[in-house]
Amino acid sequence: MTKTKYVEPTGDEKAGFKNYPRPASPWELFQRSEGVPIFRGIGISDARELPREKWDRFGALGSFIQLLGTNNTTSYFVLEVPARSATKPVKHFWEERYIALEGRGSTEVWRESSSASTSFEWQAWSMFSVPLNASFRIVNATSSPAVLIGINNAPMAVNMYQSKQILFENPFVPDDRFGGNLEEYWKPGEEFEPHPVQGRAMLTTNLFPDAANCYLPLDNNRGPGFRWVNPQHGRNTVLTGGFIGEYPSGRYSKAHHHGAGAVLICINGKGYSYTWPKDLAGLTPWKDGKGDLVQKQDYGPGGMISAAPTGNPRETWFHQHLAISKTPFRVLATWANLGSGGSEGETVAGIGAELSEGGSSLPYHMEDPYIREYYKTRLAEEGAEFLMPEEAYTPAGTSIKIDY
Ligand SMILES: [Fe+2]
CATH class of the missing domain: 2.60.120.10 (Jelly Rolls)
Structure with a gap:
């Protein structure tokens, strides 16, 4: 590819364009390449109304929900695991949480290159988080579809690393995220x-x-x-x-x-x-x-x-x-x-402060x-x-x- 040579402005003229359209971010390009519909808006009365299409990454059906104001920070999606099926094994270098909307099933979670596997059962309105970069698959052994909403910070990770190797082919699973007594890992906390x-x-x-x-x-x-x-x-x-x-x-x-x-x-x-x-x-x-x-x-x-x-x-x-x-x-x-740009120790108004x-x-x-x-x-x-x-x-x- 030939490079264009930068030409300095003449006289008092300012370099660059006065206005320009924001280009698609690496996340936005990645999201489009996933090939499922992307809903954009301020909200939706029920995410189950969205069309769900074949999503190869999961071997299931899905749809992105990218609400206004969340671009490039968090992403939401609806995932349908059809009756008597399971998603493909998935892993990624971002944090992810799921909440089930309907159906029931189980999730198997394991470390790559380890035979140790953990699993837990879930039903409608169960919520769980898959540890960073752990491998998992969502299984629906029932005769009706299971529908879940996924929530993650994939936009931040994709924009930061811009590398499929880091995001999807990285074997490192931090012990402090997914380690210790894995038998107890999915035991619900009560305190x-x-x-x-x-x-x-x-x-x-x-x-x-x-x-x-x-x-x-x-x-x-x-x-x-x-x-x-x-x-x-x-x-x-x-x-x-x-x-x-x-x-x-x-x-x-x-x-x-x-x-x-x-x-x-x-x-x-x-x-x-x-x-x-x-x-x-x-x-x-x-x-x-x-x-x-x-x-x-x-x-x-x-x-x-x-x-x-x-x-x-x-x-x-x-x-x-x-x-x-x-x-x-x-x-x-x-x-x-995302942390604060302010100084450590400064007073932050509590959420109830008027x-x-x-x-x-x-x-x-x-x-x-x-x-x-x-x-x-x-x-x-x-x-x-x-x-x-x-x-x-x-x-x-x-x-x-x-x-x-
Ligand atoms: Fe608020």
């Missing part, structure tokens, strides 16, 4: 501990047998009665941010804002989320005639939304999650833990009245009751904590 940094609930477990119905400890940070746990599994370092959170029926979260990356997947109940750009639409978009800038996604089990669907790293988006089912609305949230406390949560008494009004109509349609305490809408209500 909730305080997160060493944030102090909220944390559970270390490589397998959640039923993430949709398991006990969640009270947290209150996103609203009164909110339950929450941070799952740690597979000794992951990137897929460590995130939580399983639950809103009681008839209640909703305060709006809060941050940059792109977090994705919420509904795993029980039903609800909807709003998301809007903070700088363009402000605190009360409908009241200020900017309601058209607010996006809304309704979703039930298997549905999902990108909390801040922006590609602009300087933009933060408010988002708010509302439970409308008669039963609690439970979500699994994931994002890539605008007046240096945080990003908008207290209920300052929110747009339309949110409450419309919420009541949606609950009425579902035959569910509005259960937000009146005091929540007063300035004193910013600090109420309700245990029940």
Whole structure:
């Protein structure tokens, strides 16, 4: 290939183009080459609605879900393992988590060039993480299809290494990720501990047998009665941010804002989320005639939304999650833990901190009245009751904590 010679500008002329289209990243090129459909959007009411096509890497069927704001950090996909079949053995140098949407089966996990194999059973709403670079295959011995959502940081790994040898042909499996007593590896953890940094609930477990119905400890940070746990599994370092959170029926979260990356997947109940750009639409978009800038996604089990669907790293988006089912609305949230550009030891506002406390949560008494009004109509349609305490809408209500 002949190289083009760089020509210096003449006079005061600036070198380079003023504007240019962002090229496809190595991840985006790789994703396309996988040959399965790619869904793009802010969210989807149920990922099972997406068409699933033959996916050679897995020897199964699938579809990518690349929600706005997640490009080049995390990737999501739906995987169908047809009845009485198994995926091909797979391994990769990125972290990956699965949540089963329907069916049941088992997953076999082993180290390459080792006869030691581990396996565990799963059913709908089981969640597990395959350790970094371990080999695995997903087996469906039943007579109906199994459908799972996969979540990983493949975009970061592909963009960083740009080498299929490192990503797929690397024999190294770190002992601290997949070692020790492998007999116990898939035994579900049960002890909730305080997160060493944030102090909220944390559970270390490589397998959640039923993430949709398991006990969640009270947290209150996103609203009164909110339950929450941070799952740690597979000794992951990137897929460590995130939580399983639950809103009681008839209640909703305060709006809060941050940059792109977090994705919420509904795993029980039903609800909807709003998301809007903070700088363009402000605190009360409908009241200020900017309601058209607010996006809304309704979703039930298997549905999902990108909390801040922006590609602009300087933009933060408010988002708010509302439970409308008669039963609690439970979500699994994931994002890539990318660290902070700030200094070690600086004070970080906790997730429950409100605008007046240096945080990003908008207290209920300052929110747009339309949110409450419309919420009541949606609950009425579902035959569910509005259960937000009146005091929540007063300035004193910013600090109420309700245990029940
Ligand atoms: Fe958020």
